[in-house]
Amino acid sequence: MNKQIEALFTTALGLQAPWQVAKVELDTTRRRIDFEVKYTAKRSACPDCGLVDQGIHDHMPRSWRHLDFFQFEAWLHADVPRIRCKDCGKTTQMPVPWANEGSGFTLLFEALALSLVQELPVSQAARHMRVGSARLWRRLDHYVSIAREQDDMSSVRHIGIDETSVKKGHAYITVVHDLQAKRLLFATPGRDHHTLEAFAQDLHAHGGDTRNVKHACIDMSAAFAKGIAQSLPQAQISYDRFHVVALANTAMDDVRREEMRTSADSVREAVGLQDTKNVRQLFWGMCKDPSDWTKGQINAMHWLQRSTLKSARAWRLKQALREVYSQAVNANSENLAKSLLIKWISWARRSRLEPFKRLGATLKRHFDGVIRGMLDGRSNAYVEAMNGLLQQARTAARGFRNVGNFISIAYLRMSRLKHLPSNPLLPALPRLVGQTHFCR
Structure with missing residues (x-):
């Protein structure tokens, strides 16, 4: 040639x-x-x-x-x-x-593949690049492992811990996020206290110190609380608003289902609705913010709030708990927050509604953590938002044969890893004015 x-x-x-x-x-x-x-x-x-x-x-x-x-x-x-x-x-x-030793792809090919799988499902990226998805998974795991080995966690002080499902059934992973840097730090199969032991070991391996972790935001999981006590001795636990209000919604839903099961006719008569379907739509409205109610739900709730139904009392209790959070945050007063929560717990335990009596007892057991969650701006709201991205990562990893692949794609997309190859498809520089090129 x-x-x-x-x-x-x-x-x-x-x-x-x-x-x-x-x-x-x-x-x-x-x-x-x-x-x-x-x-x-x-x-x-x-x-x-x-x-x-x-x-x-x-x-x-x-x-x-x-x-x-x-x-x-x-x-x-x-x-x-x-x-x-x-x-x-x-x-x-x-x-x-x-190329890297042992790889059947060039470095530039692998860099492009990594850029694609950050946006596309791995199987779809593999089709675009005309390679087997199994080979692409192996290279993804290789680069993520190398990048995580060089990851620096020395500045980690405030973490959020949660669990998310991996597959249908009872397959879960525990995820730990840095609430300050807004990134995924660690993910591992399971949801017991041993997962936080594994996080503590991983933190030390990346230059962090468990004694420097001052704040851990979790749901009311006894396993996570035990793991923090054993592995993160300096971390104060807080329970964020999202999980507490979610527990109140669950309690209200339990009351609603029981009342519909035992006295559906009384419910329809009390609120002036004709059939069970309309009653069900009303109760769906109870779970929404009042600003999102439809006209029909506004009229139905007007009657419901003046009824003697258990569901009406449950809704008022749920709304009152939201108001406790609102007042405590606006006032930014620990004394006010404690006073309001004590009053709410007393009301819940006297409500004769078993789900709310249990919720009141739960909040009393976790009182200090709930108060910290009210007043501390580092809630698990970011972690909950990231759960949506985790589920997108699960979609991107569809067809994965092991949880490790799912965790790898989660690290790639959510950990902000710094030591990954850059996309090689950079835009061309503009031609200089007057410059010409001829091909022979």
């Missing part, structure tokens, strides 16, 4: 002497272009001990998939030298500058 063409492709592939393109074959029928790369030097340094000027023992044929050239699938082929070292006595294969 024309020496100028070989030199052009050598430059385009980013090769430097003594590596160069020796042959290019274009097969338009197969939509493929193959580059034969040659190592032109006769001697080289030992890849193992670094001793210079060692002889080449033999060559090993290798192939790598590269970024497409135009519309053609591109492959690099090279007889890679093996160096026999007189000093260390080893015969070692020379690393090539365009």
Whole structure:
């Protein structure tokens, strides 16, 4: 082939002497272009001990998939030298500058693949790049592992801990987020106190110190509380508003279901609704913010609030708890927050509604953490928002055979890892005014 063409492709592939393109074959029928790369030097340094000027023992044929050239699938082929070292006595294969050891892809191909799987499901990215998804998973795991090894957690002080489902049934992972840096720190299968022991070990491995973690925001999981007490001794626990109000919604829903089961006719008569479907729509409205009620729900709630139904009392209790949070946050007063919550707990325990009596007892047991959650701005609102992204990551990892793949894609998308290859498809620089190029 024309020496100028070989030199052009050598430059385009980013090769430097003594590596160069020796042959290019274009097969338009197969939509493929193959580059034969040659190592032109006769001697080289030992890849193992670094001793210079060692002889080449033999060559090993290798192939790598590269970024497409135009519309053609591109492959690099090279007889890679093996160096026999007189000093260390080893015969070692020379690393090539365009690929990682053991990979069948070039570095640029892998960089593009990582950029795609941050936006697309892995199986879809694999189809776009015309490779097997299993091979893409292996390279993703490789790069995420390397990037996490270099991750710095020395500044971690405030964390949020939650659980999320991995598959249908009871398969869960525990996730730990940095509430200040707004990123995923750690994910591991399970949801017991041992998961926080694993986090503490991972934190130390990345330059962090469990004694420096001052704040942990969690739901009312006894397992997480136990894990924090054992593994994060300086962390104060807070229970954020989201989970507390969610418990109140659950209690109200329990009251509603029981009342509909035992006295549906009384409910319809009390609120002036004709059928069970309309009553159910009303109760759905009870779970929404009043500003989101429809006209029909506004009218129905007007009657409900003046009824003697248990559901009406449950709704008033739920709304009163939301008001406790609102007043405490606006006043930013710990004394006021404690006073209001004590009054609400007393009301709940005298309500003769078993779900709210249980909720009152729960809040009393976790009183200090609930108060901290009221007044501390570092709630798990970010963590809950990230759960949506975790479920997107689960969708991106659909077809995964093990939880490790799901965790890898979560790290890639949510950990803000700094030591990952950049997307190689950068926009071209504009041509200079008056500059012309001619192809011969």
